[in-house]
Amino acid sequence: MDLYTKGNDLILKQPDFDLDETLDCGQAFRWVKTAPDEYRGFFVNTPLTISCLDKKDGVFKLENTDEKTFFEVWADYFDLYTDYSELKKRYSEDKTLAKACEYAGGIRLLKQDAWETLSSFIISQNNNIPRIKGIISRLCVHYGGYPTYLQLSGETVDSLAFLRSGFRAKYIVDAVEKISGGEIDLNKIKDLPTDDARKELMKIKGVGPKVADCALLFGMYKLDAFPKDVWVKRALEQWYPNGLPDCIKGSEGIAQQYLFHYIRNNS
DNA sequence: TTCCAGGCGTATC
DNA sequence: GATACGCATGGA
Numbered sequence: 460m461d462l463y464t465k466g467n468d469l470i471l472k473q474p475d476f477d478l479d480e481t482l483d484c485g486q487a488f489r490w491v492k493t494a495p496d497e498y499r500g501f502f503v504n505t506p507l508t509i510s511c512l513d514k515k516d517g518v519f520k521l522e523n524t525d526e527k528t529f530f531e532v533w534a535d536y537f538d539l540y541t542d543y544s545e546l547k548k549r550y551s552e553d554k555t556l557a558k559a560c561e562y563a564g565g566i567r568l569l570k571q572d573a574w575e576t577l578s579s580f581i582i583s584q585n586n587n588i589p590r591i592k593g594i595i596s597r598l599c600v601h602y603g604g605y606p607t608y609l610q611l612s613g614e615t616v617d618s619l620a621f622l623r624s625g626f627r628a629k630y631i632v633d634a635v636e637k638i639s640g641g642e643i644d645l646n647k648i649k650d651l652p653t654d655d656a657r658k659e660l661m662k663i664k665g666v667g668p669k670v671a672d673c674a675l676l677f678g679m680y681k682l683d684a685f686p687k688d689v690w691v692k693r694a695l696e697q698w699y700p701n702g703l704p705d706c707i708k709g710s711e712g713i714a715q716q717y718l719f720h721y722i723r724n725n726s
Numbered sequence: 727t728t729c730c731a732g733g734c735g736t737a738t739c
Numbered sequence: 740g741a742t743a744c745g746c747a748t749g750g751a
Contacts, residue, residue, distance in 0.1 A: 485732055486732090580732075583731090583732050583733085584731090584732080584733040584734065585730090585731060585732095585733050585734075585746075585747090586731055586732080586733090586747095586748080586749095587730075587731035587732090587749085587750075588731080588732075589731095589749090589750075590731080590748070590749060590750080591731090591732080593749090594748095623747080623748065623749090624747080624748085625746075625747025625748050626734095626745095626746050626747050626748090627746095627747080628747090630734085664734085664735080665733085665734065665735085666733095666734085667733060667734045667735085668733090668734095669732070669733055669734085670732090670733070670734080673732070686732070687732095688731095688732035688733080689730090689731075689732070689733085690732070691732080719732075723732090
């Protein structure tokens, strides 16, 4: 990571970072492509416009932010303190992962907000990415930003009908009730071992193993969480009938991102 | 029209 | 514990 100021812009030099592969690969749903190699989005409600000036050298322009916010928010969000070259080198001991890392070497894990991630992936179940984005967009337009669980407390299945989220509305309501009521504490869950944290999250209706693992991985940075959606299940059947390779141990979740993206775009 | 989507709750064995 | 089925919505 190398950050400097040029006029009114922040310039970031960062290898192993591709905007399309990272911001539009199904781990976050609120980044909007505003031009080729340019996205606008948020960490919760902190805005950023980011564009790539030089793909080969990994040069990015950050607008609508400042240096203080970069170090408080974005450096962590984009996981810039992790060496992805090193990670990919380790993953590439496995032949399939080597191909997946080569296919989309600019994927990074986004370290997102726990509540936004949990609620977004509740909405994601048995749903496709364009429609997930639509539901979350309607939610944010309605509240003028991504709503906290406190803002949502008091909403009902009927009052959330404008989302057109189908059967998922009742799950959102249950998550809001349990979290705003104190029955579930996301900050405490963050500090639990992954298996215990998963059990806690699954007390919420509509949160099963897959949604829980997405919240654990993307929202609580539990790297050993390994969400198994329909695509990853296909990848496991096709490439790993005898189990996952040892070279991903300790950061299974990041390897999962490469596999998810690879099989989704090559089948 | 039918099938599918970053699944899960419920019923049944 | 495993398996089968329904579920809201909308795009292909």
